[in-house]
Amino acid sequence: MTQVNVGIVGATGYGGVELIRLLDGHPHFNIHSVYSSSQNDLPISEVYPHLSHFAYKLKGINPKEMAKEVELVFTATPSGVSSKLVPTLINEGLKVVDLSGDFRLKDEELYEQWYKKPSASLEDLEKAIYGLSEWFADEVSSADFISNPGCYPTATLLGLAPLAQEKIVVSNSIIIDAKSGISGAGRGLSQLAHYAEINENMKIYKVNKHQHIPEIESVLSRWDSEIGNVMFNTHLIPMTRGIMTTMYAQLKEEKSIEELHALYVQAYEAKPFVRVRKLGEFPSTKEVSGSNYCDIGLDYDERTKRVTIVSVIDNLMKGAAGQAVHNANIMLGFEENLGINGLPVYP
Numbered sequence: 132m133t134q135v136n137v138g139i140v141g142a143t144g145y146g147g148v149e150l151i152r153l154l155d156g157h158p159h160f161n162i163h164s165v166y167s168s169s170q171n172d173l174p175i176s177e178v179y180p181h182l183s184h185f186a187y188k189l190k191g192i193n194p195k196e197m198a199k200e201v202e203l204v205f206t207a208t209p210s211g212v213s214s215k216l217v218p219t220l221i222n223e224g225l226k227v228v229d230l231s232g233d234f235r236l237k238d239e240e241l242y243e244q245w246y247k248k249p250s251a252s253l254e255d256l257e258k259a260i261y262g263l264s265e266w267f268a269d270e271v272s273s274a275d276f277i278s279n280p281g282c283y284p285t286a287t288l289l290g291l292a293p294l295a296q297e298k299i300v301v302s303n304s305i306i307i308d309a310k311s312g313i314s315g316a317g318r319g320l321s322q323l324a325h326y327a328e329i330n331e332n333m334k335i336y337k338v339n340k341h342q343h344i345p346e347i348e349s350v351l352s353r354w355d356s357e358i359g360n361v362m363f364n365t366h367l368i369p370m371t372r373g374i375m376t377t378m379y380a381q382l383k384e385e386k387s388i389e390e391l392h393a394l395y396v397q398a399y400e401a402k403p404f405v406r407v408r409k410l411g412e413f414p415s416t417k418e419v420s421g422s423n424y425c426d427i428g429l430d431y432d433e434r435t436k437r438v439t440i441v442s443v444i445d446n447l448m449k450g451a452a453g454q455a456v457h458n459a460n461i462m463l464g465f466e467e468n469l470g471i472n473g474l475p476v477y478p
């Protein structure tokens with residue numbers, strides 16, 4: 132059976148450790164090495180005791196050495212780090228799936244405006260294929276370098292794609308209300324994620340300034356150049372995993388809910404990880420937790436002439452590591468669901 136040696140940079144983080152969980156059970160990807168910028172020679176089990184049976188020791192990041200060991204590298208590294216690291220890996224001939232926001236926008240100024248950090252060069256931005264697996268699989272299949280979508284954009288774009296592709300949304304009418312569990316902020320400590328601050332609490336953050344706004348707009352405009360700007364806001368809620376996005380849009384023409392539902396069912400009938408719920412049923416985050424599913428429910432409000440779409444994902448799975456493995460499967464020509472077809476963990 133084909134075996135591809137892979138490495139994970141940022142394995143001590145939440146995205147990285149989720150990649151270990153998925154790749155450990157993958158029939159074709161073999162975790163050869165786990166890399167760290169802060170720990171050298173430390174067993175990963177010292178960082179994560181739930182991996183106590185694992186022999187892997189963290190290694191320093193040396194692109195030349197990495198290219199001798201592995202064919203594909205997952206970079207689960209912060210934005211601002213990936214922009215510098217990934218080009219050095221590509222120069223060594225490595226295939227890369229990057230989980231950060233550093234290569235998702237194809238415009239240096241736009242990146243710097245929203246991320247408040249220096250951008251990767253335009254030349255490097257242009258090398259990256261945006262890996263929203265369901266809709267860009269053809270490009271992913273012939274790529275060597277994937278920029279994995281953001282967690283919020285994944286839930287949002289899967290929820291809006293059928294409407295945007297039909298070009299039936301009134302320009303500038305989309306409103307997206309998003310909520311995330313705390314693991315979305317990574318393993319680093321912050322006041323926002325402090326137990327006493329978030330337990331029995333909800334917080335809105337980055338109001339009208341979230342860095343995922345231009346990512347959502349740029350992909351929507353690939354499907355409908357007249358779709359305009361979106362209003363997008365994010366809330367932190369007291370749970371570990373999960374994202375729910377509730378989206379509202381005005382339509383150019385009257386549609387019955389049956390027609391809209393049929394549009395969604397048809398759009399996703401050949402996409403194994405998107406489950407469109409039956410009419411009148413709406414998904415909750417627990418119903419996808421630990422899985423690579425994105426579940427979608429929708430309704431049409433006759434009074435306001437607006438469609439309401441609800442999508443849920445697990446931010447660490449479909450929003451990060453699950454989609455990264457999905458993209459790697461497509462890129463390497465393996466069956467798309469390998470290693471990521473587990474059921475949600477319920478309750």
Ligand SMILES: NC(=O)C1=CN([C@@H]2O[C@H](COP(=O)(O)OP(=O)(O)OC[C@H]3O[C@@H](n4cnc5c(N)ncnc54)[C@H](OP(=O)(O)O)[C@@H]3O)[C@@H](O)[C@H]2O)C=CC1
Nearest residue numbers: 141143144145146167168169207208209230231315317318
């Ligand atoms: N958490 C989520 O739900 C999602 C995260 N993402 C993105 O995925 C990436 C990883 O996120 P997440 O795992 O949550 O973050 P974490 O903060 O949990 O982990 C990031 C890891 O990056 C490593 N790192 C930090 N600085 C450097 C550096 N200078 N060079 C190399 N490695 C470094 C650290 O490991 P070490 O110290 O061992 O090097 C750290 O463990 C981020 O870009 C994030 O935005 C995307 C979608 C969803």
Ligand SMILES: CC(=O)N[C@@H](CCC(=O)OP(=O)(O)O)C(=O)O
Nearest residue numbers: 210231232281282311312315316
């Ligand atoms: C809950 C929480 O804090 N989530 C993070 C998601 C960060 C992320 O995934 O960042 P990039 O996709 O831009 O790399 C946030 O809202 O910034």
